[in-house]
Amino acid sequence: MVKFKQKVIKIVKGIPRGHTMTYREVARFAKSPRAYRAVGNIMAKNFDPRIPCHRVIKSDGSFGNYNRGIKNKIRLLREEGAIK
Numbered sequence: 001m002v003k004f005k006q007k008v009i010k011i012v013k014g015i016p017r018g019h020t021m022t023y024r025e026v027a028r029f030a031k032s033p034r035a036y037r038a039v040g041n042i043m044a045k046n047f048d049p050r051i052p053c054h055r056v057i058k059s060d061g062s063f064g065n066y067n068r069g070i071k072n073k074i075r076l077l078r079e080e081g082a083i084k
Contacts, residue, residue, distance in 0.1 A: 004032060004035065007029075007030040008027075008038075008039055008043075009051055011026050011029045011030060012055065012056060013050070013052070015055040018081040018082050020055050020057045020077070021056055021057075022056070022059045023036040023056055023057075023058065023059070023064065026039045026056060036059075043056055044065060044067055047067065053066070053067075054066055054077060055077070055080075055082065
């Protein structure tokens with residue numbers, strides 16, 4: 001799990017400002033395409049501001065959860081230009 005977590009963190013750190021990826025996409029890039037729930041769990045426990053976990057959304061385009069509050073996630077994504 002540690003290697004998977006490290007892969008996920010590296011992928012999420014690489015999401016550019018103004019862009020998003022889905023939990024499923026992150027899992028696929030981490031070479032574990034069915035581990036999208038694990039990606040969500042890793043993001044839920046992230047409190048490191050250098051890891052932009054707010055840029056990870058659900059496959060249906062909805063925002064999913066955010067450990068600092070969904071309103072903050074939406075605000076950050078708007079400020080970055082990822083959503084209108």
